[in-house]
Amino acid sequence: DAKTTQPPSMDCAEGRAANLPCNHSTISGNEYVYWYRQIHSQGPQYIIHGLKNNETNEMASLIITEDRKSSTLILPHATLRDTAVYYCIVSDNNAGNMLTFGGGTRLMVKP
């Protein structure tokens, strides 16, 4: 079973920030939070990962709560090409850094 809970779908207006929440209340101390997305009929694309500090890269920002039980992925200026399924994954880097994908959030960016 996936260790994360995400809303099944969200809408966002083009140009606005998209905030995608993820609950991971059973996360353990050595587990990282990863975000990937999958655009229709393509392989998943890595976005960002973090342990406990907030992280930012050219694609997105990752905000992890202090208790690490939840996180939010922020796409600062969503475009139509950001329409995809977004997966929040926790992994402890052992057992082959196995990524356990759940259902994800289907983000629809609308004009």
Place this chain on the structure above:
Amino acid sequence: ETGVTQSPTHLIKTRGQQVTLRCSSQSGHNTVSWYQQALGQGPQFIFQYYREEENGRGNFPPRFSGLQFPNYSSELNVNALELDDSALYLCASSSGTPGTAYEQYFGPGTRLTVT
């Protein structure tokens, strides 16, 4: 484009047959993972190879096996195909070492249909 390539793109096999899928990792990557994605579901981890050795396996039967070659390309073999094996098979490469956090770069996948 991630630099990870997979072949073939599409494949149709009959139940009971065997299939080999291939993956070329991004240059410099020594780790490859394989995932199975059934229609409408998220990818499921099959196994990972690090420097030609299996380094982790998901909940898949032994008829799913793999190889990683010295150039770090990889194969996924599935014997005795079943109808439920119909799925998109994804490989992902990375340059991380076991026990560390790292990103994985996915290929476009091979769509396998078993009839």
